[in-house]
Amino acid sequence: MEEKEIYEKAVKHWGYALQVNQSIQEMSELIKELTKIFQGKTNPEAIVEEMIDVQIMLNQMEYIMKEKMGLAYHSTYESYFDKKLKRIEELLTASNNDFKAHKSLPKFCPRCNLELLWLSDRNGIVRYWCDTCQIFHEDKSS
Numbered sequence: 203m204e205e206k207e208i209y210e211k212a213v214k215h216w217g218y219a220l221q222v223n224q225s226i227q228e229m230s231e232l233i234k235e236l237t238k239i240f241q242g243k244t245n246p247e248a249i250v251e252e253m254i255d256v257q258i259m260l261n262q263m264e265y266i267m268k269e270k271m272g273l274a275y276h277s278t279y280e281s282y283f284d285k286k287l288k289r290i291e292e293l294l295t296a297s298n299n300d301f302k303a304h305k306s307l308p309k310f311c312p313r314c315n316l317e318l319l320w321l322s323d324r325n326g327i328v329r330y331w332c333d334t335c336q337i338f339h340e341d342k343s344s
């Protein structure tokens with residue numbers, strides 16, 4: 203069977219409600235693996251496995267949404283995709299955004315001296331992460 207045919211047949215066989223539920227299940231399994239990164243328990247193979255599970259369910263969701271939206275699916279998809287990709291591009295290129303500000307003032311891990319990664323949530327709260335020690339550090343300079 204061709205890949206697209208498998209997604210179509212899966213949705214037709216189990217029905218869309220079960221496949222939506224399975225999508226939620228697979229996304230929560232990926233969340234669980236990603237959360238482990240910040241607990242110092244990164245499992246790259248398990249992350250890739252869960253990424254694939256989610257991708258396969260997203261491909262079935264794509265089939266489901268195409269059924270529901272008809273031709274509008276493609277224009278909607280492309281419009282959001284372009285908009286959201288452009289938004290990331292803007293964040294990367296803006297001259298006075300947080301990203302650049304933090305990049306110009308690198309912070310280093312007090313334990314291993316390697317450069318810390320910074321993570322900002324939607325409220326602008328910044329936390330620093332050492333990928334080597336796999337721990338968060340407080341920002342004591344501000």
Ligand SMILES: [Mg+2]
Pocket residue numbers: 228231232251252255
């Ligand atoms: Mg899974």
Ligand SMILES: [Zn+2]
Pocket residue numbers: 311312313314315316332333334335336
């Ligand atoms: Zn460190």
